[in-house]
Amino acid sequence: MKIALFGYGKMGKMIEKIALSRNHTIVAKVDVDTVDIDFSEMDVAIDFSMPSAAYGNLIKCFEHGVPVISGTTGWLDKYDEAVALCKENKGAFIYASNFSLGVNVFFELNEYLAKMMKNLDQYKVSMEEIHHTQKLDEPSGTAITLAEGIIKNTKYNAWKLEKAPAGEIPIVSKRIGTTPGTHSIDYSSEVDSIEIKHTAHNREGFALGAVIAAEWIVGKTGVFTMKDVLNLG
Numbered sequence: 001m002k003i004a005l006f007g008y009g010k011m012g013k014m015i016e017k018i019a020l021s022r023n024h025t026i027v028a029k030v031d032v033d034t035v036d037i038d039f040s041e042m043d044v045a046i047d048f049s050m051p052s053a054a055y056g057n058l059i060k061c062f063e064h065g066v067p068v069i070s071g072t073t074g075w076l077d078k079y080d081e082a083v084a085l086c087k088e089n090k091g092a093f094i095y096a097s098n099f100s101l102g103v104n105v106f107f108e109l110n111e112y113l114a115k116m117m118k119n120l121d122q123y124k125v126s127m128e129e130i131h132h133t134q135k136l137d138e139p140s141g142t143a144i145t146l147a148e149g150i151i152k153n154t155k156y157n158a159w160k161l162e163k164a165p166a167g168e169i170p171i172v173s174k175r176i177g178t179t180p181g182t183h184s185i186d187y188s189s190e191v192d193s194i195e196i197k198h199t200a201h202n203r204e205g206f207a208l209g210a211v212i213a214a215e216w217i218v219g220k221t222g223v224f225t226m227k228d229v230l231n232l233g
């Protein structure tokens with residue numbers, strides 16, 4: 001495949017490494033200094049840019065008929081608009097807050113545990129996410145996806161950064177060194193705690209998942225998620 005990278009930072013460079021190892025070609029590396037973009041050579045675009053840029057990059061891809069994988073987080077206030085424009089242009093689009101296989105397993109584990117905890121009111125849930133100090137958004141997109149999974153399956157109705165009132169999930173965001181991404185969920189009662197945790201050791205898992213999603217989406221039309229790409233049962 002001929003892949004265009006929108007965002008050539010930490011993730012863009014890791015995606016390039018994984019893509020080349022899978023015999024793909026990088027036909028464009030779009031970044032802040034890019035003036036002209038030639039869409040004619042792209043089979044698929046992969047956007048790992050920044051919260052303020054992602055939506056604009058997606059729209060350009062939809063308008064030029066290029067399927068797009070969006071990994072950038074912190075722009076979900078525009079997600080519904082992006083879906084509508086994708087459909088209007090008969091485009092193809094996958095957004096995932098986290099493309100790694102391990103985190104997508106963790107998403108399923110999170111919902112499974114939440115269903116079991118639904119009526120155990122003696123337990124209170126809390127979340128923590130730890131990332132590198134260069135991360136622009138908080139909480140992480142992954143943490144938001146996890147919180148939504150808990151809300152869907154329990155009596156909790158919202159999430160809040162740091163402290164949260166009863167019925168809302170508190171999320172603590174920490175920025176430490178070069179941490180790739182650690183997410184933990186804790187159900188605590190007077191007598192015990194139950195915790196599940198995912199720790200990324202590097203960015204390879206994120207990049208591999210994004211490239212696999214790119215390989216999957218080529219030739220398709222519509223809006224998809226990583227659940228469509230991964231058959232996790």
Ligand SMILES: NC(=O)C1=CN([C@@H]2O[C@H](COP(=O)(O)OP(=O)(O)OC[C@H]3O[C@@H](n4cnc5c(N)ncnc54)[C@H](O)[C@@H]3O)[C@@H](O)[C@H]2O)C=CC1
Pocket residue numbers: 006007008009010011012030031032048049050051053057070071072073074096097098099100141206
């Ligand atoms: N969904 C997932 O699996 C993952 C998502 N992410 C997300 O990906 C995004 C990027 O993360 P990193 O690569 O670590 O950040 P980074 O800061 O290393 O790279 C972002 C790059 O985007 C460039 N950029 C800024 N405006 C742009 C524009 N208009 N068009 C194209 N490029 C532009 C920046 O100059 C920079 O080179 C963040 O939102 C992060 O949360 C990161 C890892 C995994």
Ligand SMILES: O=C(O)C1=N[C@H](C(=O)O)C[C@H](O)C1
Pocket residue numbers: 073097098131132135139140141142143180181182206
């Ligand atoms: O900024 C990052 O690095 C990451 N961001 C994503 C998120 O916001 O969840 C995914 C991963 O945790 C790394």
